[in-house]
Amino acid sequence: MCRGFKFSGVAAGLKKNGKKDLGLIYSETPAQVAGVFTRNQIKAAPVLLDMQRITSGTCQAVIVNSGNANCCTGAKGMQDAISMARWTAAKLDIQEEMVLVASTGVIGQPLAVEKIQASIPDLINTLDPDGLSALAEAIMTTDTVPKIVTRKGQLGGTAFTVTGVAKGSGMIRPDMATMLCFVMTDIAAKPALLKEMLLASTDRSLNRITVDGDTSTNDTTLLMANGQSGVVISSDADRKEFQSILDAILISLGKQLVKDGEGATKLVEIAVTGAATDADAYQIADTVAHSNLLKTALFGEDANWGRILGAVGRAGVPIQPDAIDVYFADVLMVKSGMGCGKEAEAQATQVLKQPEYTITIDLKAGKATSSVFTCDFSIDYVKINADYRS
């Protein structure tokens, strides 16, 4: 779909359940590339490798495995990541440095790299322009559905495509690319501009989501642009057009991640309005979105708005408690810091039965706004994470 890109995904035997666990992205021609990586100081070997290699601004392939994070694995871990790239490059007949690597899964266990080596020929033989689904499956961990989105644009009469794939679904919090996410496009742009646009979109999307507040050691978001559409991003107008599509791609993927968050049954936007500053709005949205008490109430479909005010009050932002309004969708539940009574609550409870809705907190202190997407906190989240490694 995205000109010049091919994808594949196979089962190399890293996952105990026999599902796909090894994926490949390949561009027929070298692509410009930009990336953002986890801010966690504990970084997996492939993250450290990519952070070095991406400084060249070009790459042609990305090999990704799930089932093992290759993190806290010492010198062997780094050697394994390098080997993954080397074997892939050799079979593709491209330079070793043109291959990036990503891993996701359990931390601290040695990677069965011989299984990866054995599967690389199959991985390359099955490369396909329509192979995105196989790739999306191969990078899943506790995800229940693959996450893919494609958008088309036009510039100067020429069509271009942007397509993205991502995985979640635990260890997700808004702190720069808390997942694996790969975006491919057939436009061309300088790596520095790609990076700028990727950071701008990330800040509006992947950094505005949370599942459980933990930050991964392996987070990697890559944007590859191979120029095969003939569209070159240069003017401000071009840039604006591409940025809006990139925003849409990453917002869609971000929402897909939260919706499929571990154990999640609800996708909830926490929207803060009427803040004095953007930073205030974000700080409050972020605090409310992380409140375990609120998230369990959302799971229970209980309009327990006191927990929202409780979280607002501890966010570290000066507030006027008796000014705050809270809406569940368009139902006014809290007016000037006090509940609106049983009828409002009955209506709010209906909103909470929906799979997706917005909770709006109006601080009445200014004009700044911010949103964070969160999910509910369910019994299944605990079950999934109590038994994750067994």
Added chain:
Amino acid sequence: MCRGFKFSGVAAGLKKNGKKDLGLIYSETPAQVAGVFTRNQIKAAPVLLDMQRITSGTCQAVIVNSGNANCCTGAKGMQDAISMARWTAAKLDIQEEMVLVASTGVIGQPLAVEKIQASIPDLINTLDPDGLSALAEAIMTTDTVPKIVTRKGQLGGTAFTVTGVAKGSGMIRPDMATMLCFVMTDIAAKPALLKEMLLASTDRSLNRITVDGDTSTNDTTLLMANGQSGVVISSDADRKEFQSILDAILISLGKQLVKDGEGATKLVEIAVTGAATDADAYQIADTVAHSNLLKTALFGEDANWGRILGAVGRAGVPIQPDAIDVYFADVLMVKSGMGCGKEAEAQATQVLKQPEYTITIDLKAGKATSSVFTCDFSIDYVKINADYRS
């Protein structure tokens, strides 16, 4: 047990299940008093009232209800808190301003204050020097056991007593007195000194615990000293002796709160050693203690140490990833940032089956240390909080 103090607890009908929900602390003579209150900007009416009244440095009674937080209840809420104190004072024949008030329970619902008024005579008639258990029961919300501790000391040949009672067990994080906690003693000390000692002990105890990371709107810790033992704290040596007993009281209550945290099956100390500064050590202990991924793994008795390193790495403190050691009790599980293998893991898993243990994280960056007490995150936590108001 604590000279000159009497306690009582009755069922006023605020709790739907008919259990005790109204308690009273009474000192036969006016007591010096100090308090610490929630840092949450959304403060319940009784908190706002107490913060005014405690500036006098004396009080003689505290009336406490559970089943309703009297928070986000507007002008009526404040009037209700004042009325609770006024009715109590009238029946006890003491000044209205000598009565403090505390409430705990659901936020944002009007207080059935007429039920409290009707129960005050009974509450006063049942006051008893041995009534601490009744009081401890009356302040419980989702707590499964009452929390009481008593210690005796001696100064200048005279014995004195310190006794404390507290309730949890959700909306608990280390941010200044995240619960109701009342400490009574028969020593005498100036209110300013009491405050200083209370803050010092709180910082080593109640501010070092977490259940779910949410901060209550009603947190109140009071220290009442009525001087009836004849012991007056004046010298540094006296102060040191009393402080150590107060520390022990509040650490005991803090641990009792976490152990009985909502749904908790484990009491776990997260101890950070080898940090460059106390603040670094605390920041890391606090971040690890709040990791939902770690807390669910503790529930699952899974020695998933990668989640510990993941949390250490996102704590915002500079670290050397390949220097870190992690112990489960005395089992070395992570050495220099890497796992110690299957045998260590088998031993660590045995530790995790215990109801109480310590996880030690050695940063090897200095000599500072800090601890935070946390609990596991269980299916029951979600069940309790999904259905809290129903």
